[in-house]
Each structure stands twice: as structure tokens, then as C-alpha cells.
Amino acid sequence: MDTLLAQPKQTFVNLPREKRENVVRAAVIEFAEHGYQRASLNNIVKRLGISKGSLYQYFDNKEALFLHVFDHFTQQVKQHVKASVAGNGQDDFFAVARQVLLAGITFIDNHPEYFQVYLKVLFERDVPRREELVARVRLFSLEYFGPLADRAVGQGILREDISAHKVVFILDAMLDRFLQGYAQPYLDGGLALAGMSPERLHNEIDSIVAVLRTGLQPNRQ
Amino acid sequence: MDTLLAQPKQTFVNLPREKRENVVRAAVIEFAEHGYQRASLNNIVKRLGISKGSLYQYFDNKEALFLHVFDHFTQQVKQHVKASVAGNGQDDFFAVARQVLLAGITFIDNHPEYFQVYLKVLFERDVPRREELVARVRLFSLEYFGPLADRAVGQGILREDISAHKVVFILDAMLDRFLQGYAQPYLDGGLALAGMSPERLHNEIDSIVAVLRTGLQPNRQ
DNA sequence: TCATAATGTGACCGCCTGGTCATATTATGG
């Protein structure tokens, strides 16, 4: 799970850090704009002001460059989420969900292009090792919420007529959809999430978490 | 809203129905597999066994062909949903939601390629008139559930601390995500929706609707 | 200083794309 998807060539590793970062940044932008297949290596080298031959001294081919970019993405998102939730370890199930949602928002704010790359991978065919890439992100969510949901079931926090599996699905669906709406305004169903002030955004999140809490906790009728 | 996005040329209209349907079918398959930009007109004419010149006698260009395909999609989905819900007009808010979800499932079963085209449009940049296309589908959902939610609020069926707008967002998010998971198995969070028997699928749907009902109805604590 | 290794370069290759157009084929109706 934590093994790398692809190694750059030694030449790339030897490069000064700033140049390496430039290359990755330019590649991320191109893949974010056009997805994998339509992304153009010619555009990338043009943007960087280097020759195409150089890029091929850094990576074996387009696929290796792309996988390297995706590696960066997964590393950053995991690190960001874990750091965001770290301080609130003892909170209840839904408070953690809220925290993860907020972490997603700030990640998108900080790295909108990386999230675009992910969205592209979700819905583009012929992306190399697509299932594996998506699974890396998805499994992170499942691994993260799965045990929490199991524990919550044990504590009687969740209603018993729905499996922990399904709880995670519902939670994941809401989080994912909310973040998609935040990243792509025309997906937000008229909520205008994109331009929203942080306070109102927090209100929206609280509303949704409240609905999930009421819907998922044991029945009190 | 109901005006067409693009007209084919007269030559296409004059064609016998079967040939017209063949052309549209081949185009749908190609756009479903590769999205707009990567779809190849050469592939389409090869699959049809006609010359490229002929295709250009039917449509002005790639964009016109694509928009014609999307017109077909929206017409079919609207017709299908309306027909599915028609008999159950007097049901309550959540029963209608359940019915729409079921209609979505059967639509995907009947026309998986059309739904793929829609998913591609959602996440591909540079699709001609993308916002407009997405809006056509989205607005249908909003127009459909919006009035229902308003009425439900008036009847006191929905909790009062959340706007009808937000209710529609949550509902739409769950429906959309469920259908995405059904159409693209690696999006289903391990629920294995794709290969599921109809009975178990209905159980899943009922569970989710139950959670929404409990979460969205007035608080009874 | 100079031989060797590492790195950078861009013209070039074969392939595919959306789109064009002169020409061939077929249908129509007087």
C-alpha cells in the first residue's frame, strides 16, 4: 500500500530539489487540465523551458511520469488528513467525520490541481493502473473509517439494522460528493459551495453531519 | 430546456430509421469509451462500415454529432424517470426518492453506455458546452425534487433546521453516488453493487432511504 | 589539463486526429 508506483530515473533523483519540484508541478498542472491521455508531454516541456529529451532522461515514459505525480498526491493527502485529525483523536465517530471533511476542504484549497488529477482518474478510461490508483485513495477512506465504524457499532453509537460497511459507504458518499461539489462548482446542486465564506461552509458541513448523525444513530422512537 | 442542442443535417434526417439508430449507437459507444476529446470519428465510421465523408454529410462536425448523442441521452432519461414514477404519484417524499433511485438503476441496466457518456462529461475538460450539458441533467433533478421538498416542508415531513435546498443536495448526492457506484464498480466502496441480485439491491436502497428518512425527518427526541 | 561521464538538445519518426473535396454511385421524376 505504501510502496511507490513508479521510480524516476537516477538522473531525476540527482537533480536539485527546486528543478525536481518544477517538473512535478508542471506535470500536475497538465494532467489536472487534460487527464492522462490528452495530457501533452510537449506542453509540459514547453512550460518548463526544457527539451523533450531531458524529460525522457528523467522518466522512462509518460506513464512513469504520471505515476510519480500520483504517488505525490496520495502521500500528500494522507499526510494532510492524518495531521488534521491527529489532535482530535478521542472525539466521537461523527466528529471525526466532520474533521475529515474539513481536511478535505483545506487540501483542495491548498492543492486544487492534485484533486483535479484524482477526479480525472476516476472517470477516464485507459488510465494506466486506474483501479489500483483509485483503490489507493478509496482504501485509505475505508481503512480509516472502517475500524472507527466497527468501534462505534460496539459502543452502540450506530443503529443496528445497518452494517458498518453500509455506514462507511454512506459516510464516504457524502464526504466525496461534498468535496466534488466544492472542487467542481457545477456539481454542487446549487449550494454555491465554491465561493462560500469559511463560516458558512462550516455551517453547511455541520448540517450535513447532523443529518448523518440523526440518520445513523440508534432509533429513539 | 427542452430545445435541442444541435441539429443533424437534412441528409441524416432523410436516412432510414435503422441506419440513423446504427449511427447514434456507434457514436454513443465511442463517446462512452473515450469521452469527447479522445473519441475518434475514424473508429466510429470503421465500426459502422461507412466512409468518413458520409458522417460529415450527416453532421457538421464532431461537436454536432456529440450534442445530438447527448440530446438523445437527456430525452431518454427524463422519459424513463417520469414513466417509472408516474404510477406512484401520491407517495410521500422518500418513497418518491426510492422510486427515482430504482429508475436510475434500471436506466443504467438498459443503457449503460449512455450513463458512461454522462460520467465522462462530468469530469472531462473541454467538452463543448459542458456546463450546459451537466446543467440539463442536474436541473432535472433539482426541478424534480425541489417542489417535492418544498411541499414536504409545508407538510412538516422534513426537519426545520435544514433548508429544502440542502435536503435536495443531500438526496441528490446519495442518489448520484449510489448510481455512480452501480455503474463503476470501483466507486462503490466495497458494497459490490454491480453484481448484486435485484432483491439485495432493493435492500441496499431501502437501507439508504431509511437512513435519509430518519436523518431528514423532524427530530423526535 | 584533459579524458570520461553525466546531462541537455531538438530534429526526426511513425502514427493518429478532425476535417476537406473531387469524384463515383445511386435515386428521382419528367
Add this chain to the structure above:
DNA sequence: CCATAATATGACCAGGCGGTCACATTATGA
């Protein structure tokens, strides 16, 4: 039957793609 209109064809075009490679430039260390 034949002139005209409608339809079908595929070679061809310019442009972009991923990828290659012979060569130029720079860095290294003895």
C-alpha cells in the same frame, strides 16, 4: 431513358502526439 439531384467514397491535408537518437554541452576528478 436520361438529366439532375442526392448520397457515398476515401485519398489527402495540416497538425499534434509519444518516443528516439546522434550530437552538443557541462561537470567531474585524476
